[in-house]
Amino acid sequence: MNTVFIVVNYNGEKYLEKCLNFILSQNYKKFKILVIDNNSTDKSKEILKKMVDENSKIDVLFNEENVGFVKAVNLGVSVTTSPLIALINNDAFIRNDWLENMICEVKKDLRAGIFASKIYLLNGLINSAGHSIFKGLIVMDRGYFERDSGQYDKPCYVAGACAAAALYRRRVFEDIGLFDESYFMYNDDVDFSLRAILYGWKIKFVPNAIAYHVHSASTGVLSDFSLYHNNRNWVWSVLKNIPRRVLMKEFPFFILRNLAFVCHFCLQGKWIALKSKIDAVKGIRKILKKRREIQKNARYDKFEEYINGFGWRELKNVWISQRKRRNMGSNEVRI
Secondary structure (H helix, E strand, C coil): CCEEEEEEECCCCCCHHHHHHHHHCCCCCCEEEEEEECCCCCCHHHHHHHHHHHCCCEEEEECCCCCCHHHHHHHHHHHCCCCEEEEECCCEEECCCHHHHHHHHHHHCCCEEEEEEEEEECCCCEEECCEEEECCCEEEECCCCCCCCCCCCCCEECCCCCCCEEEEEHHHHHHHCCCCHHHCCCCHHHHHHHHHHHCCCEEEEEEEEEEEECCCCCCCCCCHHHHHHHHHHHHHHHHHHCCHHHHHHHHHHHHHHHHHHHHHHHCCCCCHHHHHHHHHHHCHHHHHHHHHHHHCCCCCCCHHHHECCCCHHHHHHHCCCHHHHHHHCCCCCCC
């Protein structure tokens, strides 16, 4: 099955060539690579021009401005025709059997339209084993910052796929539409996954499709930019996609989650957390208009089946201090 790898790049010179070389090393050879560069100002363009000259599997589109991750992905989906689309971050490195293992699962499970990888951070801890939804409709990566002791070694259906390394059937895009470009970046994969579930698609976790991820290499872990976009966009994802009955039931917990987030980060002097929620509210009129369009085409409303407790352990790992992140990440695994 032919696959196109879409890699969005912005000032990713540090990891870009390594990312592309890992894709080129795939055992399964029926693929092409499309890199979309968002007007990088570092040496990315030189790296890409050199790699295009050396390998016919790579094509590049150079944008005249930084249009964001989401719009760049949509452009890549729109200008390609392959039945399978793999999204790989420019700071992610996939194992050479990644595509082979994904294709195997694609052929076996016709109900699934999105396929999630097992993604590790460079310190060997888990970045994502797909998404989980917890009370208050918070969506987090399964296994985030856990040590892998085999707890995520079985294929299963999950609530979403981390787009740092994920595979999509083109038919999903044809059915539910493209990524929401108002997000710019972050949480777009959550929004897309929730919409896919709402439209009746399954999302399959493929544990032997393994990737490694630097994580927020372009914007910084817990930077103001990532905090703002992740948390504004999470509010929008919930309000757009969650069926009314489930939304009303979970709404008190949803409000508490948002208040806890704002208090936690404002106490650290990160007032951008408050701005993210204010701007989320400012955008609600447009979000509710999108909600009406999405909900009228919904085919599935049993989101209770995906809600998996409170997620205290996962929340603790997400909110772990930047200092501890640096210390735990000091010993990188060999890829």
